[in-house]
Amino acid sequence: MLNSKDYKLFDLISIPFKIVPAQTIATIFYMLLDSLVPAYQTLVIAFFINTATDIFNNRADFSEIYMPIGLIMAYLIVTHLFPSIMQIIETAGRNKLNVILKKEIVLKRARLEYKHIENNETWELVHRVCEDPVGFFMNGFNNVLSGINLLIGTISLLIIVMSSTFITGIVIMLVSIPLFYIAMKTGKENYTIGLEAQKIKRKYTYLADILSNRDYAEERSLFGYSPAISERYDKLYEKSYKIEKKIQIKSFINLKSGSIVALLIGIVIVGLLLPSLNKGELSIGLFISLVTAIFSLVQRMSWQLSYTMQQHARVKEYLKDFSEFSKLSEKENADDVPADVDNFMFHSLEFKSVSFKYPGAERNVLDKCSFKLLNGKNYAFVGENGAGKTTIIKLLVGMYDEYEGDILINDKNLRDYSFAELKGLISVVYQNFSKYALTVKDNIRLGNILKHDEEKINRIISDMNLVGMIRELEFGVDTYIGKVKKNSKDISEGQWQRLAISRLLYSSSKINILDEPTAALDPLEESRLYEMFRDINLNRFTIYITHRLGAAKISDEILVVSEGHIAEQGSHEQLMQYKDGIYQNMFESQKSWYEAESKVHNV
Numbered sequence: 351m352l353n354s355k356d357y358k359l360f361d362l363i364s365i366p367f368k369i370v371p372a373q374t375i376a377t378i379f380y381m382l383l384d385s386l387v388p389a390y391q392t393l394v395i396a397f398f399i400n401t402a403t404d405i406f407n408n409r410a411d412f413s414e415i416y417m418p419i420g421l422i423m424a425y426l427i428v429t430h431l432f433p434s435i436m437q438i439i440e441t442a443g444r445n446k447l448n449v450i451l452k453k454e455i456v457l458k459r460a461r462l463e464y465k466h467i468e469n470n471e472t473w474e475l476v477h478r479v480c481e482d483p484v485g486f487f488m489n490g491f492n493n494v495l496s497g498i499n500l501l502i503g504t505i506s507l508l509i510i511v512m513s514s515t516f517i518t519g520i521v522i523m524l525v526s527i528p529l530f531y532i533a534m535k536t537g538k539e540n541y542t543i544g545l546e547a548q549k550i551k552r553k554y555t556y557l558a559d560i561l562s563n564r565d566y567a568e569e570r571s572l573f574g575y576s577p578a579i580s581e582r583y584d585k586l587y588e589k590s591y592k593i594e595k596k597i598q599i600k601s602f603i604n605l606k607s608g609s610i611v612a613l614l615i616g617i618v619i620v621g622l623l624l625p626s627l628n629k630g631e632l633s634i635g636l637f638i639s640l641v642t643a644i645f646s647l648v649q650r651m652s653w654q655l656s657y658t659m660q661q662h663a664r665v666k667e668y669l670k671d672f673s674e675f676s677k678l679s680e681k682e683n684a685d686d687v688p689a690d691v692d693n694f695m696f697h698s699l700e701f702k703s704v705s706f707k708y709p710g711a712e713r714n715v716l717d718k719c720s721f722k723l724l725n726g727k728n729y730a731f732v733g734e735n736g737a738g739k740t741t742i743i744k745l746l747v748g749m750y751d752e753y754e755g756d757i758l759i760n761d762k763n764l765r766d767y768s769f770a771e772l773k774g775l776i777s778v779v780y781q782n783f784s785k786y787a788l789t790v791k792d793n794i795r796l797g798n799i800l801k802h803d804e805e806k807i808n809r810i811i812s813d814m815n816l817v818g819m820i821r822e823l824e825f826g827v828d829t830y831i832g833k834v835k836k837n838s839k840d841i842s843e844g845q846w847q848r849l850a851i852s853r854l855l856y857s858s859s860k861i862n863i864l865d866e867p868t869a870a871l872d873p874l875e876e877s878r879l880y881e882m883f884r885d886i887n888l889n890r891f892t893i894y895i896t897h898r899l900g901a902a903k904i905s906d907e908i909l910v911v912s913e914g915h916i917a918e919q920g921s922h923e924q925l926m927q928y929k930d931g932i933y934q935n936m937f938e939s940q941k942s943w944y945e946a947e948s949k950v951h952n953v
């Protein structure tokens with residue numbers, strides 16, 4: 351349903367029609383009925399007044415009044431009963447639209463290529479589109495219908511007026527043009543100014559989050575930055591409030607001046623109708639009902655039109671964003687579950703002269719990067735911050751595929767593996783690993799959602815030294831952790847890290863990567879955790895990524911990444927042989943971190 355294309359106003363009707371056809375037809379039918387109400391009301395009231403006058407003057411029988419009364423009753427039913435029925439129908443439609451359209455959008459979002467997630471502009475676009483898509487679609491749909499309603503209502507009244515006095519009809523039409531123009535201009539202007547207010551609103555909402563969210567509580571109290579942030583919040587709030595006030599005042603002035611103009615025009619039109627009444631071209635009934643209808647028509651033209659045009663400008667902008675969102679490229683088979691790779695025998699991983707630059711960037715982050723890793727050994731990638739270590743992993747897991755050179759797993763090109771196979775083959779614990787506010791067990795199970803192996807979970811819990819922590823939890827492994835649920839229990843950062851690593855252990859992946867999930871730990875803790883991981887994971891091929899060398903020492907081979915390529919490769923002892931080598935220099939400068947530990951042990 352969500353195709354990549356330019357979405358037009360017509361789609362605001364065709365999409366709901368595909369999802370909720372009955373409700374859409376009912377709404378359109380009601381809109382058509384409602385649009386004829388002003389003309390119907392005019393004719394029926396004229397009919398009633400004329401009949402009543404005839405009865406009063408003994409020109410008609412009393413029973414003739416039943417017909418106009420019946421027609422007035424029908425009018426009352428349509429205008430009073432139908433809106434409530436339509437509200438119920440609309441709510442049902444909105445719910446279904448919510449489920450289906452939102453699901454489509456969430457899936458599209460999940461399938462997006464990773465570059466769109468890392469790019470600020472596209473991520474902002476995704477946020478704008480996904481904020482309230484159903485609301486926008488419903489508003490857009492209703493707005494298109496109310497535009498059509500207004501048009502039909504106006505034309506039908508004009509026909510009635512023109513069939514009695516042609517010239518008055520022409521005057522009303524001429525008057526409508528400037529009113530229409532003003533309404534459109536105000537609508538567009540208000541929308542553009544509103545966008546600026548929205549941007550500021552997003553900023554101050556974020557500051558409000560810093561001031562109140564639990565996640566910032568420790569640093570809030572530690573750094574005492576609340577007054578300063580609060581001041582910034584106030585300034586932004588004030589700025590956005592001023593913009594919104596400006597919009598309101600402008601709309602008010604336009605509305606009121608439009609209403610006054612409309613009123614004056616109404617009086618002129620009534621004046622124009624008087625000679626026709628005098629000459630008998632207009633019946634008294636039609637005159638009275640036309641006067642009422644004309645006043646309501648010019649009022650509608652002045653405010654309802656302005657509102658509809660303002661909404662129209664908003665919806666058009668949203669559709670532009672929506673079209674752009676729909677065209678964002680997707681990762682092929684992104685939502686496939688990891689393939690079963692139990693029978694896959696890993697033997698090598700190779701980068702052959704791989705060069706890569708991030709979309710929109712000038713500089714190559716990886717520059718003719720080559721290395722070959724073999725099964726049976728553990729490897730560590732080390733290097734300064736920003737050397738390109740994580741980028742190597744991003745290419746390996748298929749997040750980006752616009753690179754030069756070749757990446758081979760078991761001598762087969764990475765591009766020839768399906769995304770599902772790659773997901774099955776490779777597991778990574780990232781530096782900013784996720785913390786799921788689920789139970790302890792589910793936090794581990796997410797590593798391999800297709801298989802449930804209670805025994806394996808228990809083994810991992812024991813290997814990762816989590817038994818003590820779990821014993822203290824009220825419901826053991828079935829206790830909810832994190833800060834979301836009322837009865838959930840929060841755990842320490844180190845325990846979260848162990849859970850993230852447990853998730854990797856629970857997966858059946860053949861290539862395991864620890865991309866500094868230990869960055870929050872001190873160097874010695876990191877060393878210990880990596881050692882523990884190596885001991886319980888002896889048979890699985892593992893790559894450690896770190897810029898701290900204590901942890902790298904436990905690997906069979908170390909690859910030093912510098913300026914986007916492998917500058918040195920070998921065991922710790924071999925690399926220490928290079929006089930003035932990068933590794934040797936790094937090791938010398940970090941030695942003191944680990945010496946403290948050995949002294950403690952020697953005491």
Ligand SMILES: Nc1ncnc2c1ncn2[C@@H]1O[C@H](COP(=O)(O)OP(=O)(O)OP(=O)(O)O)[C@@H](O)[C@H]1O
Pocket residue numbers: 468469708709711715733734735736737738739740741742897
């Ligand atoms: N999405 C991105 N868009 C543009 N440039 C990026 C992006 N991600 C990373 N970079 C740049 O690529 C370079 C390599 O980053 P990378 O994260 O691979 O380094 P790293 O060696 O893992 O560093 P660290 O040890 O700090 O994690 C850095 O200069 C970084 O600024």
